[in-house]
Amino acid sequence: MLSIKGWLFVALGVFAVFYLSIWLSDIVRRRRAEALGPGVNHSAIGFITNFFDTLGIGSFATTTSFYRFWKLVDDRVIPGTLNVGHTLPTIAQAFIYITIVEVDMKTLVLLIGASVAGAWLGAGIVAGWSRRKVQVGMGAALLAAATLMILSLFKLVPGGGNALALNGAMLWVGLAGNFVLGALMTLGIGLYAPCLIMISLLGMIPTAAFPIMMGSCAFLMPVSSAQFVRKGSYDLKAAIGLAIGGIPAVLIAAFIVKSLPLDYVRGLVIVVVIYTATMMLRSAIIERRQAIEQPAPAAD
Numbered sequence: 001m002l003s004i005k006g007w008l009f010v011a012l013g014v015f016a017v018f019y020l021s022i023w024l025s026d027i028v029r030r031r032r033a034e035a036l037g038p039g040v041n042h043s044a045i046g047f048i049t050n051f052f053d054t055l056g057i058g059s060f061a062t063t064t065s066f067y068r069f070w071k072l073v074d075d076r077v078i079p080g081t082l083n084v085g086h087t088l089p090t091i092a093q094a095f096i097y098i099t100i101v102e103v104d105m106k107t108l109v110l111l112i113g114a115s116v117a118g119a120w121l122g123a124g125i126v127a128g129w130s131r132r133k134v135q136v137g138m139g140a141a142l143l144a145a146a147t148l149m150i151l152s153l154f155k156l157v158p159g160g161g162n163a164l165a166l167n168g169a170m171l172w173v174g175l176a177g178n179f180v181l182g183a184l185m186t187l188g189i190g191l192y193a194p195c196l197i198m199i200s201l202l203g204m205i206p207t208a209a210f211p212i213m214m215g216s217c218a219f220l221m222p223v224s225s226a227q228f229v230r231k232g233s234y235d236l237k238a239a240i241g242l243a244i245g246g247i248p249a250v251l252i253a254a255f256i257v258k259s260l261p262l263d264y265v266r267g268l269v270i271v272v273v274i275y276t277a278t279m280m281l282r283s284a285i286i287e288r289r290q291a292i293e294q295p296a297p298a299a300d
Helices: 006-030 040-053 060-070 075-085 087-100 105-126 129-152 169-183 193-200 206-230 235-256 264-295
Strands: none
Touching: 006 087, 006 105, 006 206, 040 060, 040 087, 040 169, 040 235, 060 075, 060 129, 060 193, 060 264, 075 087, 075 105, 075 129, 087 206, 087 235, 105 129, 105 169, 105 206, 129 193, 129 264, 169 193, 169 206, 193 206
16 A cells, blocks of 8 residues: 555656656657757756756746846746756656655645646746736746845744644645745746745744655646646747756756755855846836837828
């Protein structure tokens, strides 16, 4: 008889197969129209961002910064590219951390379910957004993420308690919080930093955040990715590069490196994220101004 953790792994495997079937079908469908080689740059970005993602930095904000700095991916499809490309590395992280980190399984399963529900709602909305709306949404989300990173870096939020489980009112607060974080995940804000802060505020031991946040992402990202793939709202080459570079990075970080003094890295990430958010919002303002100033076509 399988344990709850065993059934969770079975479910995660099913979600992985579901995701792969949808994505591979799209790759096969588009292969004649596009050159699918991801290029060294996309794979390198996947390696770097997923390496630090496995150690708790998060990958969405850093990947967005790479894309914006080198103008590799159109702003409109960045949210979908992040979700589709980072899914396989995140599933690998979830298998590893759910195995090695202790947490109450009932709490873990319920919080994962809440995040999946939020992601399904969020992806269906974001995938249909215009370029400018994505720029504004991602800019605001990145600023929010940077704020949370600063609070965490300077220890301006509680350091957490000793609980491995949530019960009663705290469980309901956790469910509501992870639902919202799942929805925001589809916009590119990333779930790691806010989830870690939420877990600490609710009195759980901070290490419990690793299986919760990685498990949540591993289940919700196949769901949100299906929406982005279905609407074609992602960059295929970039997503392939993230997956190819990301999986070996996860294994190296989890089993060889295991931990690093990351405060300086977090500080650099905060600066880069704030810069990226500012540039994203600036682009939205400029494009809106150009749209207003552009003369209407003459009537026949």
